[in-house]
Amino acid sequence: MAIQHTVVFRLVHEPGSHEESAFLATARDVLASIPGVEDFTVSRQISPKSDLVWQFSMSFADQSGYDAYNSHPGHVGFVESRWVPEVASFQEYDFVGLDGGC
Secondary structure: OOEEEEEEEEEOOOOOOHHHHHHHHHHHHHHHOOOOOEEEEEEEOOOOOOOOOEEEEEEEOOHHHHHHHHHOHHHHHHHHHHHHHHEEEEEEEEEOOOOOOO
């Protein structure tokens, strides 16, 4: 059963700042390189209906891949050193398709 993992968030940094760019680049480098992560994307919100500006999205082939990602030292380290101090607000969504696929 494939899992689509998505997190939408707002950073503490000013839009367009070096700090914002550095956070996004580090996230892409670290998170996309973790084994099992597929189709990692970074997207920017364009609707004024939400103040959550950024989105990371990735997929996993199955629950074991998702679990391995969550406990991987790269993910844990990124969350502790970058996510916690730099993310002002977020929502996390994890989906499986109705038919068990993505």
